[in-house]
Amino acid sequence: MTTLPPLEELQRNALDTCFKRAPTDADFERLGDAKRWRVYRSMVRARLRRVNEAALPRTRRALGDAAFGELFSAWLDEAPPRTRYFREVPMGLLEHALPCLAQDERPWLADLARYELATWRVKQLDDREVPPTSDLSFDRPPVLTPALELLDVGWSVHRARKTHDYRKGPFHLAIYRSRDHRAVTMELNPLARDLVKSWRGGDEPLTERVRRVAEERNTAIDQGFLESLGAMLADFLERGIVLGSRA
Amino acid sequence: MLSAVTASFPNGIGLGLRFDMARRFLDEQPDVAFVEIHPENYLRRGGLYRELLDRTLQRYPVLTHGLTMCFGHSSPFDRDYLHDLKRFLREVRTPWHSDHLCFGGAGGVFAHDLLPIPFTEEALTTVVQRFTEARDALDVELAFENVSYYAAQSDDPLDEARFCVEVLERADAKIMLDVNNVFVNSRNFGFDPRAWIDLIPPQRVVQMHVAGHLVRADGLRIDTHGEPIPDGVYDLLEYTLRRVGPRPVLLERDNNIPTLEELLAEVRRLEAVYERALETTGAA
Numbered sequence: 001m002t003t004l005p006p007l008e009e010l011q012r013n014a015l016d017t018c019f020k021r022a023p024t025d026a027d028f029e030r031l032g033d034a035k036r037w038r039v040y041r042s043m044v045r046a047r048l049r050r051v052n053e054a055a056l057p058r059t060r061r062a063l064g065d066a067a068f069g070e071l072f073s074a075w076l077d078e079a080p081p082r083t084r085y086f087r088e089v090p091m092g093l094l095e096h097a098l099p100c101l102a103q104d105e106r107p108w109l110a111d112l113a114r115y116e117l118a119t120w121r122v123k124q125l126d127d128r129e130v131p132p133t134s135d136l137s138f139d140r141p142p143v144l145t146p147a148l149e150l151l152d153v154g155w156s157v158h159r160a161r162k163t164h165d166y167r168k169g170p171f172h173l174a175i176y177r178s179r180d181h182r183a184v185t186m187e188l189n190p191l192a193r194d195l196v197k198s199w200r201g202g203d204e205p206l207t208e209r210v211r212r213v214a215e216e217r218n219t220a221i222d223q224g225f226l227e228s229l230g231a232m233l234a235d236f237l238e239r240g241i242v243l244g245s246r247a
Numbered sequence: 248m249l250s251a252v253t254a255s256f257p258n259g260i261g262l263g264l265r266f267d268m269a270r271r272f273l274d275e276q277p278d279v280a281f282v283e284i285h286p287e288n289y290l291r292r293g294g295l296y297r298e299l300l301d302r303t304l305q306r307y308p309v310l311t312h313g314l315t316m317c318f319g320h321s322s323p324f325d326r327d328y329l330h331d332l333k334r335f336l337r338e339v340r341t342p343w344h345s346d347h348l349c350f351g352g353a354g355g356v357f358a359h360d361l362l363p364i365p366f367t368e369e370a371l372t373t374v375v376q377r378f379t380e381a382r383d384a385l386d387v388e389l390a391f392e393n394v395s396y397y398a399a400q401s402d403d404p405l406d407e408a409r410f411c412v413e414v415l416e417r418a419d420a421k422i423m424l425d426v427n428n429v430f431v432n433s434r435n436f437g438f439d440p441r442a443w444i445d446l447i448p449p450q451r452v453v454q455m456h457v458a459g460h461l462v463r464a465d466g467l468r469i470d471t472h473g474e475p476i477p478d479g480v481y482d483l484l485e486y487t488l489r490r491v492g493p494r495p496v497l498l499e500r501d502n503n504i505p506t507l508e509e510l511l512a513e514v515r516r517l518e519a520v521y522e523r524a525l526e527t528t529g530a531a
Contacts (some may be wrong), residue, residue: 004365007365007369007370007373008321009354010365011320014353015352019356020528032365032398032399032400033397033399036397036399036467037469039397039398039412040360040398044358044359046362047359047360048359080356080357081357084325084328084357085287085291087292123295124292124293124294125293125294126291126292126293127294145523147293147294153314177293181298217480242296
């Protein structure tokens, strides 16, 4: 057997051979059984690639295998996964890849990746930690499902599926998890987006939040506004986006 | 000796709950002794996985098997993870929890695979310390799983079994004995898997795993959990059961998951092996 370095160094070296873009023969030989450590490199990378492709299928297709592979390799080399939760691995890839995607000649590409990852995340968000709720009341703080993401995109990446003829936005999206665990996307107008944003967290009663958003948007709280608000709240309650008011 | 709580868990053949088969499995609720789950798939997660877990808990006894604690890590524990895990183990009422005798990362980076540790005194000290610390923090019976490994870690492949025995004794630990991993390692490194099993004190074994594996074109066997169990693993399981006695045995299938009927056919074949092995020991 080769004389091995101390355990901590050995483990760091092993991870380097898995993640570095081009480890040398010497890097593998330091670990002892160089040929078999190459097997580990191949297994680790294949597994991580699979979960990233599962989370970002449209982005991968748009990029093509080679370009996606380049982003993947750069990510592993420069910022390998720091989460123990396998399902969160694609978040790390996207965080690293976004600046690169944002510079792509296709201006919608970064939005597409952000949208795909938001839907991936919404399906998994933990929604058990909600305060006790009662029927919706304007006098108390609203409670929203934690399985909700608000996302602003510049292109209609949430609409087209097979072609890339996206319409220029902006689009304000609410992506939430339905009762049958699907990620559902709704388009909101800017006022609705601001309202939903204002309803997350905090201790203010619903009335105050609505009043503040209306003021910020120079919108009169008239009969039409109140009817639209009522319809929106009823719809959001039906969908499980609004759960009620804090009890 | 096994503790009263450990000994009271149902013996027999259980199945790993995997997303690809979970809905149909829970709709049909076939007869299996228990279900095993990976806590990392449920911690800090809602949605469908949580619903599947809740349905499982209503019908089956549950054992937990971790993926990322890895007792051979040289890095300190993530206390948040241990805190969440402890809460989860209590919620699912598992009598013990197991994780792997390997490392899966270092310095906060995760490989999301099971990487081998050398069978050295330094590694042994690390494992014993980490195992003890985890058991204290989780306040539950803890077991380690022997892993498949592909890069030689010593000149004598039976050193792995000796290493396991040292951990068992120094940490007063339990082992979740993966019979397929012993078989895979025996073929990859050329040793008698029964000699490996013979070195393990039977009273330290709380549970067993069996699975299928891939044989590559170059002959290297990889523990994919993606193939049917081969005859050699059935034979080794029977030998191990005769030696160890009745324990919960889990069928692991993580990839190329077949129909539920095919999975249950494997469970039934395992049950036949289980009964035959224990009849000869008078423990059935």
